[in-house]
Amino acid sequence: MQIIESGIRDVEQGENIRVVMPVNIYECKLGDDVFIGPFVEIQKGCVIGRRTKIQSHTFICGNVTLGDDCFIGHGVTFANDLFKNGGPDSSAENWIHIVLGNSVTVGSGATILAAEICNGAVIGAGSVVTKPVLLKGIYAGNPAKLLRLL
Amino acid sequence: MQIIESGIRDVEQGENIRVVMPVNIYECKLGDDVFIGPFVEIQKGCVIGRRTKIQSHTFICGNVTLGDDCFIGHGVTFANDLFKNGGPDSSAENWIHIVLGNSVTVGSGATILAAEICNGAVIGAGSVVTKPVLLKGIYAGNPAKLLRLL
Amino acid sequence: MQIIESGIRDVEQGENIRVVMPVNIYECKLGDDVFIGPFVEIQKGCVIGRRTKIQSHTFICGNVTLGDDCFIGHGVTFANDLFKNGGPDSSAENWIHIVLGNSVTVGSGATILAAEICNGAVIGAGSVVTKPVLLKGIYAGNPAKLLRLL
Numbered sequence: 001m002q003i004i005e006s007g008i009r010d011v012e013q014g015e016n017i018r019v020v021m022p023v024n025i026y027e028c029k030l031g032d033d034v035f036i037g038p039f040v041e042i043q044k045g046c047v048i049g050r051r052t053k054i055q056s057h058t059f060i061c062g063n064v065t066l067g068d069d070c071f072i073g074h075g076v077t078f079a080n081d082l083f084k085n086g087g088p089d090s091s092a093e094n095w096i097h098i099v100l101g102n103s104v105t106v107g108s109g110a111t112i113l114a115a116e117i118c119n120g121a122v123i124g125a126g127s128v129v130t131k132p133v134l135l136k137g138i139y140a141g142n143p144a145k146l147l148r149l150l
Numbered sequence: 151m152q153i154i155e156s157g158i159r160d161v162e163q164g165e166n167i168r169v170v171m172p173v174n175i176y177e178c179k180l181g182d183d184v185f186i187g188p189f190v191e192i193q194k195g196c197v198i199g200r201r202t203k204i205q206s207h208t209f210i211c212g213n214v215t216l217g218d219d220c221f222i223g224h225g226v227t228f229a230n231d232l233f234k235n236g237g238p239d240s241s242a243e244n245w246i247h248i249v250l251g252n253s254v255t256v257g258s259g260a261t262i263l264a265a266e267i268c269n270g271a272v273i274g275a276g277s278v279v280t281k282p283v284l285l286k287g288i289y290a291g292n293p294a295k296l297l298r299l300l
Numbered sequence: 301m302q303i304i305e306s307g308i309r310d311v312e313q314g315e316n317i318r319v320v321m322p323v324n325i326y327e328c329k330l331g332d333d334v335f336i337g338p339f340v341e342i343q344k345g346c347v348i349g350r351r352t353k354i355q356s357h358t359f360i361c362g363n364v365t366l367g368d369d370c371f372i373g374h375g376v377t378f379a380n381d382l383f384k385n386g387g388p389d390s391s392a393e394n395w396i397h398i399v400l401g402n403s404v405t406v407g408s409g410a411t412i413l414a415a416e417i418c419n420g421a422v423i424g425a426g427s428v429v430t431k432p433v434l435l436k437g438i439y440a441g442n443p444a445k446l447l448r449l450l
Contacts, residue, residue: 001313004320006338013151020154022172022322024338024356038156038174039189039207039339041356041374056174056191056209057227057339059356059374059408071238074191074209075227077357077375077409079425086422086438086450087405088371105237108209109227109261109278111409111426122236125229126261126278126292128409128426128442138236142278142292142426142442150236163301170304172322188306188324189339189357206324206341206359207377221388224341224359225377255387258359259377259411259428272386275379276411276428276442288386292428292442300386 006041014050031068049102064098073108073125082113107140120150156191164200181218199252214248223258223275232263257290270300306341314350331368349402364398373408373425382413407440420450 006024014032019025023036027044030036034048037056042048046060049068054060057075064078080095081088089095096115100106104117107125116132123129124140124147133139137149156174164182169175173186177194180186184198187206192198196210199218204210207225214228230245231238239245246265250256254267257275266282273279274290274297283289287299306324314332319325323336327344330336334348337356342348346360349368354360357375364378380395381388389395396415400406404417407425416432423429424440424447433439437449 001308001317001319004318006320006322008151017151018154019151020156020174022156022338024320038172038191039357041338057189057207057225057357057375061374073227073229074211075207075225075357075375077373077425079373079408083405083407083422083424083438087403087420103237105233107233108229109259109409113425120237122233124233125227125263138233158301167301168304169301170306170324172306188322188341207339207357207375223377223379224361225357225375253387255383257383258379259409270387272383274383275377275413288383 020056037074055108061098062092063095064100066100067102067104067119069103070100071105073106073110075109076106076112077110078112110144122150170206187224205258211248212242213245214250216250217252217254217269219253220250221255223256223260225259226256226262227260228262260294272300320356337374355408361398362392363395364400366400367402367404367419369403370400371405373406373410375409376406376412377410378412410444422450 009026012029017034019036020038024041028046031050033051035053039057042060043062045063047065052070054072055074061078061080100117101119105122109126111128114132120136121133122138127144128142130143138147159176162179167184169186170188174191178196181200183201185203189207192210193212195213197215202220204222205224211228211230250267251269255272259276261278264282270286271283272288277294278292280293288297309326312329317334319336320338324341328346331350333351335353339357342360343362345363347365352370354372355374361378361380400417401419405422409426411428414429414432420436422438427444428442430443438447
């Protein structure tokens with residue numbers, strides 16, 4: 001059995017970042033004043049904007065971009081392989097690249113399966129976002145639907 | 151980068167408590183015979199009743215009170231900031247205080263966004279509880295609805 | 301307070317297994333070429349088939365059997381006590397034994413509450429599976445429903 005230690009590896013860092021261990025964060029970029037809670041994994045190619053907070057138990061898959069001043073709750077899951085061909089796609093070029101704008105709020109326990117969430121949008125806790133969110137508003141449910149514009 | 155170690159800090163403890171590491175538990179109170187599984191976070195101000203079990207991967211936000219003999223499954227998330235103004239509210243006095251009675255059961259993967267769950271209620275796995283649960287019964291779904299009284 | 305260290309204990313191992321720490325895995329069997337991400341718990345009596353991948357934050361309860369070549373996403377939760385009598389059942393003989401066939405895909409954030417998922421089935425991210433999946437197809441939602449056959 002090959003034991004691989006989690007940790008913080010090959011991360012391009014801004015200033016004044018705080019991280020609560022244990023985490024598994026590698027080959028990504030963290031902006032100034034980012035906070036990351038315990039039991040978080042952030043995979044390679046991610047870019048996390050300034051002052052964005054990522055709470056405990058959250059998983060951020062490869063190549064996700066989060067803007068500045070985002071709040072990502074606890075136990076949030078991002079997925080970029082949508083199984084379009086009926087299962088995991090080994091060709092990463094078929095995966096979506098998820099981009100969240102600035103000041104996006106994602107409630108705890110939500111699942112993000114969409115390529116875009118616009119500036120200022122709010123995703124309710126426990127929601128499953130299956131389509132791009134292009135209008136600033138509050139979205140909730142499985143699948144997530146617009147509750148009201150902001 | 152400031153590295154903060156998780157762990158057990160400033161906890162008022164009853165007798166015969168068992169905890170599986172790693173966890174992040176701080177400034178809270180654990181009653182006699184409590185069990186806490188691995189990868190759990192419990193924030194400040196929480197009070198956990200006697201014989202209550204909190205399974206792996208669960209997140210309990212600040213100021214949650216759990217009664218005696220509760221069973222909290224794996225990967226359960228509690229949230230007290232309901233984003234009423236369209237995003238995280240920096241004024242903690244606007245957050246709800248979540249209180250679960252005695253012998254409450256919360257299934258794995260559930261999300262709790264309500265201020266009260268009464269004695270003996272059962273929340274199904276994967277449910278999202280958005281309203282207070284005032285009648286002893288079984289609730290499930292997103293949002294959680296009453297399936298039957300107990 | 302009794303502190304219990306998580307880790308890898310009493311595991312029957314195939315060859316070429318990779319595990320990212322920290323994990324809590326005990327009294328189970330892992331086939332050749334299995335991958336297990338960080339923050340995973342696998343309980344006693346589980347059997348994980350060859351080349352199956354279990355991603356970060358997933359919880360696999362006791363006595364689950366996964367076939368070969370399965371993909372289990374991040375933050376997936378399995379539960380075998382269905383609270384049929386209105387709460388946790390202390391008699392393990394009343395719990396279901398969950399069996400997944402070969403090449404089953406379970407999306408991130410899903411909750412599995414069913415005794416069987418057949419070969420080749422795909423469960424969408426964030427779904428809650430409450431009934432056995434007997435036909436090869438794509439299933440999603442809470443509760444999960446068949447979207448289309450494969």
